Amino acid sequence: MQVSLFITCFNDTIFPKTGQAVVHLLERLGHVVDFPADQTCCGQMHYNTGYQREAIPLVRRFVEVFRDSEVVVSPSASCVGMVRELYPRAAELAGDHELAKCVEHLIPRVFELTEFLVQKLGIEDVGAYFPHRVTYHPTCHSLRMISVGDAPLRLLRNVRGMELVTLPRAEECCGFGGTFAVKNADTSMAMLGDKLRCVLDTRAEYCVAADNSCLMHIGGALHRQRAGVGILHIAEILASTEKGGHR
Amino acid sequence: MKYEPLPTRPGIRFEDAARAALDNTQLRRNMGKATQTIRAKRAVVVEELPDWQALREAGRAIKERTIRHLDQYLLELEASVQRAGGQVHWARDAAEANRIVTSIIQAEKAHEVIKIKSLTTDEIGLNEALLEEGIEAVETDLAELIVQLAGDRSSHILVPAIHKNRSEIRDLFQRKLGHSNLSDEPKVLAAAARAHLRRKFLTVPVAVSGANFGVAETGTICIVESEGNGRMCLTLPRVLISIMGIEKIIPAWRDFEVFLQLLPRSSTGERMNPYTSFWTGVAPGDGPRAFHLVLLDNGRSRVLADPVGRQALYCIRCSACLNICPVYERTGGHAYHSVYPGPIGAILTPQLVGVANASSLPYASSLCGACYEVCPVKINIPEVLIHLRGEVVREKQDHPTPGGPDVEGLAMKFLSYAFSDRKRYERVQKVGRVGQRLMTRGGVIDRLPGQLGGWTAMRDVFPVAPQTFREWWSARS
Structure with a gap:
C-alpha cells in the first residue's frame, strides 16, 4: 500500500526517531511510504486553545497536502483525533462547504499508526524484538477520542523478549492537555505526580505510548527527577528487530 | 463577601482558586478517596447492563427532542399541572423566582421552610434571599445540612459535603446542634441530624423542593433521593413549592423507563436509589393542600440559542462527570466558583452567565474525555469546552481590554x-x-x-x- 506519512510538527521537530521508526516499520511490512514535504501542523494547539480562526489556514493546508493520498498514517493519536473529530467543526466554522466536503472525503483515509496496523491491515505481530521491561500508558485521545481500543497492546504483546507490565490507573489522564499544562500548571502537576507514581511503581525501564505529546509531558518530569525511566513511542519498539534496533 | 451562586463578573480565575485547593492535604485525601470509591461503584453497576450504550442513546435522544420543542412541552406541562390542581409560575431570572417563592411563603405567614436538596434553589440563592425577608430555610438533606451549619458551600452537586470527613462533621455537630461527646461513627452522626430534623418536619408548614424531572403529559414532578428526608418534606407540610429549571422537562411518563435506569447508576452507583417520589398537583386528604411549580429560565434560553452549547441542558445532574474528572478530583468543587462545579459546571456556568464572566472555566480541563465517556445522556463535554474556548478568544480579540500586550494571542x-x-x-x-x-x-x-x-x-x-x-x-x- 502507498502510505502517506503525517509526521506531525512536534515529532518532526523534537522526536524525529519516531518518524524514522514508522518509515522502517512500514517498509519492513512491505508498504511504500511517502512524505509530502509541504505538511506542517494540524492546528490542534490553536483550535483547542480557542484560536480557531487561526487554526483554519492549517486545516486547509493539511487537506490540500493529503487530499490525494491513498491512506494517511500518523504516529499521533491526538493529531488524528483533531483531523477526525474537529476538522468537520473547523470547516463549519470557516463557513466553507468545499472544505467541509474535502474533509469528509479525507477522514476515512486518516489512521493512527496502531489502528492502521491492527484494524486496517489486520497485523498484530510485526516481528519486533525489544528485550526490556515496558509499561504502556494509553493516552486519552487514543483511548477516548479515536478509540484505538487495545490495538497498541495487541501489538506490544507480540513483541519478543519484552516484559510488558500493567500500569496502575492507566486510563487516567497524565495532565498534559496541550496548553492546559501551562494555563493550569498546578493542577496539571498534581495529575502528573500521580501518573509518575504509577509509572515508577511498575519498575519499568520505559513508559510507552502512542502519542509523543503525552510522553513529552511524562518524560519531561521523569528526566527532571533523574528517575532513570525512559519514554518511547510505540513505533520505536515495533520497528526494533533482533538484528538490532532500527536506530 | 456577598453570596454569589453563579459568577456575575470576571472574578477569581479557576487556576488561582485551584492552586490553593491543591495545597489542602485533607481535601486532596477526602476527594481522592470519595471519587475513587464512587467511580468503582458506578463501573460495576453500569457493567451489569448489556444495553447501557443503547440507554445512553435513548436518554440523549429524548433530551434532544425535548429541548428542541421545549416551548410546546412547557405549555403542555403548565396545562397538566393546572389540571391537577397546582399553580404554575414563570420566572425569568433568579430575582423573579425568589420574589415568587417569598410571596407564597409570606401569604402562608410562615417564618420557616424546610428544603429538599436542590441545586436550582442554590443557583438562585434562595436561602439568602429568604433570610433577607426574615424567613429561615432549613436544609434537610444530611450533606446540605452539614454545609449549611458550617456556613460553607457545596463542592459537589450530589455529595455537597464531599470535602469534609467524619471527624470534621462530628466537631461541627457538637458546635451547632448542642451535643457533647458525639463519636465520629456515621450512624451516630446521622442520628444526631435525624433528631434535629424530625422536629422541623413536624412543625414547619411550607416545603421547598427542586425537581429531577417534570412530566409534560401528566404534570407529575419527580424527586430522586437517598435519605427519605425529601419524602418527609413532600408529604408533611401543607404547602409545597417546587422550583424547576425549564430544561428538566420530559415529555411522557414512559420516559422514566430510560432515566430511572440511567440516573441512579450514574450518580450514586446504585441500581435504584432508595426513595423516588412523584407528585401530581394536589390530592384531597393526602399530602400538601397547595402545590406551586415555579419554572425557571435564568439564562437557559440563552444556552438554548447555541446549537453546540445547548447540549449542556440535557444534563440530569447525576455527577458522574465530576466523579471521573481528574481535574475535579484534585481541585474539588470550590475552585469552580459556581454551584455547578466539575466538567458540567465548566460548560454550563459560562453559558448561563456569559463567557466573559467565567472565561477561565472552559480551560479547566485537560480534554481527556472521561466525562463524555460516562455521561448518561452523552453530552460531548470536550466538544462544548473547545467551542466555549473559541468564544472566549473571539470575545478577547473582538473586544480587547486595555492593558499589557496579549502575549498568548x-x-x-x-x-x-x-x-x-x-x-x-x-x-x-x-x-x-x-x-x-x-x-x-x-x-x-x-x-x-x-x-x-x-x-x-x-x-x-x-x-x-x-x-x-x-x-x-x-x-x-
Whole structure:
C-alpha cells in the first residue's frame, strides 16, 4: 500500500526517531511510504486553545497536502483525533462547504499508526524484538477520542523478549492537555505526580505510548527527577528487530 | 463577601482558586478517596447492563427532542399541572423566582421552610434571599445540612459535603446542634441530624423542593433521593413549592423507563436509589393542600440559542462527570466558583452567565474525555469546552481590554502564520535549534520564561533535534 506519512510538527521537530521508526516499520511490512514535504501542523494547539480562526489556514493546508493520498498514517493519536473529530467543526466554522466536503472525503483515509496496523491491515505481530521491561500508558485521545481500543497492546504483546507490565490507573489522564499544562500548571502537576507514581511503581525501564505529546509531558518530569525511566513511542519498539534496533 | 451562586463578573480565575485547593492535604485525601470509591461503584453497576450504550442513546435522544420543542412541552406541562390542581409560575431570572417563592411563603405567614436538596434553589440563592425577608430555610438533606451549619458551600452537586470527613462533621455537630461527646461513627452522626430534623418536619408548614424531572403529559414532578428526608418534606407540610429549571422537562411518563435506569447508576452507583417520589398537583386528604411549580429560565434560553452549547441542558445532574474528572478530583468543587462545579459546571456556568464572566472555566480541563465517556445522556463535554474556548478568544480579540500586550494571542497568531507555509515552518525549526543553545543544559531546557515557566516548574523540555525528521528524509532520498 502507498502510505502517506503525517509526521506531525512536534515529532518532526523534537522526536524525529519516531518518524524514522514508522518509515522502517512500514517498509519492513512491505508498504511504500511517502512524505509530502509541504505538511506542517494540524492546528490542534490553536483550535483547542480557542484560536480557531487561526487554526483554519492549517486545516486547509493539511487537506490540500493529503487530499490525494491513498491512506494517511500518523504516529499521533491526538493529531488524528483533531483531523477526525474537529476538522468537520473547523470547516463549519470557516463557513466553507468545499472544505467541509474535502474533509469528509479525507477522514476515512486518516489512521493512527496502531489502528492502521491492527484494524486496517489486520497485523498484530510485526516481528519486533525489544528485550526490556515496558509499561504502556494509553493516552486519552487514543483511548477516548479515536478509540484505538487495545490495538497498541495487541501489538506490544507480540513483541519478543519484552516484559510488558500493567500500569496502575492507566486510563487516567497524565495532565498534559496541550496548553492546559501551562494555563493550569498546578493542577496539571498534581495529575502528573500521580501518573509518575504509577509509572515508577511498575519498575519499568520505559513508559510507552502512542502519542509523543503525552510522553513529552511524562518524560519531561521523569528526566527532571533523574528517575532513570525512559519514554518511547510505540513505533520505536515495533520497528526494533533482533538484528538490532532500527536506530 | 456577598453570596454569589453563579459568577456575575470576571472574578477569581479557576487556576488561582485551584492552586490553593491543591495545597489542602485533607481535601486532596477526602476527594481522592470519595471519587475513587464512587467511580468503582458506578463501573460495576453500569457493567451489569448489556444495553447501557443503547440507554445512553435513548436518554440523549429524548433530551434532544425535548429541548428542541421545549416551548410546546412547557405549555403542555403548565396545562397538566393546572389540571391537577397546582399553580404554575414563570420566572425569568433568579430575582423573579425568589420574589415568587417569598410571596407564597409570606401569604402562608410562615417564618420557616424546610428544603429538599436542590441545586436550582442554590443557583438562585434562595436561602439568602429568604433570610433577607426574615424567613429561615432549613436544609434537610444530611450533606446540605452539614454545609449549611458550617456556613460553607457545596463542592459537589450530589455529595455537597464531599470535602469534609467524619471527624470534621462530628466537631461541627457538637458546635451547632448542642451535643457533647458525639463519636465520629456515621450512624451516630446521622442520628444526631435525624433528631434535629424530625422536629422541623413536624412543625414547619411550607416545603421547598427542586425537581429531577417534570412530566409534560401528566404534570407529575419527580424527586430522586437517598435519605427519605425529601419524602418527609413532600408529604408533611401543607404547602409545597417546587422550583424547576425549564430544561428538566420530559415529555411522557414512559420516559422514566430510560432515566430511572440511567440516573441512579450514574450518580450514586446504585441500581435504584432508595426513595423516588412523584407528585401530581394536589390530592384531597393526602399530602400538601397547595402545590406551586415555579419554572425557571435564568439564562437557559440563552444556552438554548447555541446549537453546540445547548447540549449542556440535557444534563440530569447525576455527577458522574465530576466523579471521573481528574481535574475535579484534585481541585474539588470550590475552585469552580459556581454551584455547578466539575466538567458540567465548566460548560454550563459560562453559558448561563456569559463567557466573559467565567472565561477561565472552559480551560479547566485537560480534554481527556472521561466525562463524555460516562455521561448518561452523552453530552460531548470536550466538544462544548473547545467551542466555549473559541468564544472566549473571539470575545478577547473582538473586544480587547486595555492593558499589557496579549502575549498568548500574539504567539498564536505568529505560529499560525509561520506554520501556514513550509518555508516559514522550516525556518522556525532552524531558528529554534540555534536559539535553544543558550537555554539547553545537559541536553534539555529546564527553565522557560513567563507563563511557559509553569511547564518547566516540574518538567524538562526536550529540545529541537539535531536533525529534524524532514532533514533525515531528504538526506535519505
